[in-house]
Amino acid sequence: MFETYVVREGDTIESIARFYGIDSEEIIKVNNLERIYYLMPGQQLKIPLTPPPGFEYYTIQPGDSLYSIGQKYNTNPETLAAINGLDIEAYIYPGEKIIAPKGGVRTYVVKEGETIKDVAERLGVDQTQLLMDNEGIYLVPGQLILHQEK
DSSP: OEEEEEOOTTOOHHHHHHHHTSOHHHHHHHTTOOSSOOOOTTOEEEEEOOOOTTEEEEEOOTTOOHHHHHHHTTSOHHHHHHHTTOOTTOOOOTTOEEEEEOTTEEEEEOOTTOOHHHHHHHHTSOHHHHHHHSSOOOOOTTOEEEEEOO
């Protein structure tokens, strides 16, 4: 998956790479830049994006639905919709990319009034492990909680 970046005065490949937290060689490679390159203000560059930790990109195939993709990734369609900012009834188009949990990663979207104990029980994991798997758990409705199965 790529994002388009428009070069500004003073930009370098290294400064753009640093901004996105990627290696400058990745930008050079995906944009077919020569070893000696000059950036011009207004020039458009493709920036390769990486999915969040615990997730991978999935390209929608003809006939896919959030339900069928959820089955492939052992997650429910509501969670897939939530993590991709989609309405559960939204039409998904072949060729479109979404993120899905990697194998061994279980996800849960917090509901109103739930406690850490509730979430841990739903994921079948110890509360301490759940806290270690996630940087910050605030238990706000809609928050995505992850658990990496060992």
